[in-house]
Amino acid sequence: MSCTLPDDKVSRQCLRSAAVADRGRPERVMILAAGRGERMRPLTDSLPKPLLPLLDRPLIVWQIERLARAGFSDVIINHAHLGHLIEERLGDGCALGVHIRYSAEGEGGALETGGGIFKALPLLGDGPFLVINGDVWSDIDLAHLRLNRGDLAHLVMVDNPTHNPHGDFHLASGRLHGLGEPRLTFSGVGVYLPQLFDGCHAGAFPLAPLLRDAMALGRVGGTLHTGEWTDVGTPQRLAQLEQRLSQSG
Secondary structure: OOOOOOHHHHHHHHHHHHHHHHHOOOOEEEEEEOOOOHHHOOHHHOOOHHHOEEOOEEHHHHHHHHHHHOOOOEEEEEEOOOHHHHHHHHOOOHHHOOEEEEEEOOOOOOOHHHHHHHHHHHHHOOOOEEEEEOOEEEOOOHHHOOOOOOOOEEEEEEOOOOOOOOOOEEEEOOEEEOOOOOEEEEEEEEEEOHHHHOOOOOOOOOOHHHHHHHHHOOOEEEEEOOOOEEEOOOHHHHHHHHHHHHHHO
16 A cells, blocks of 8 residues: 655655755664564563553654654664564554555564664665664654764764663764763664665674774764663663653653
């Protein structure tokens, strides 16, 4: 079934397409949803982590709704563990105001972050694209994320949570570095150019080494997000987030 977007959404999409060339704003977005969710077991034995309920709807639906409000309409989702359930629940995305395409990695065949993005590149186009971890909840301003001219990536960073006290990368004057202190934690939200993956080959591989190489070339920007952010990686964190949201109304 084709997905026909309302006229106002088509107009916004056309405006966004023009903005991509001028300001490095991403037009398409990928949600990483292929992880097994080992730390979420037994909840993920029968349900993929992105479909775990958060209040009245799955976590990934919260994400898609925020993406739609931010003006994104072209969404790519990769999946592996129980991926057919994700497709059955979300369909083509029309009910959520977006158009969803899937990059299936196969049961037990998750390709890690780098390999998963690389496999989906034919769906992501030639320009900058946004990538979001499927197990992150935040109020990051997705509509204004951009890639600076000459950069291969732009990452949103957050203060170090208790489960990652040493952080990932050093942020200084809007540039990210693999070395240096203090270090911040990568939020799981970033904008990338396909050229970041030049020289890669199909298969499973991590994203971090590619980012470190690009940082060494001075081609990775970053911003610090100080608002809401939760890595929903364990049942305890999911329960805490649900309690916080229910209390906030």
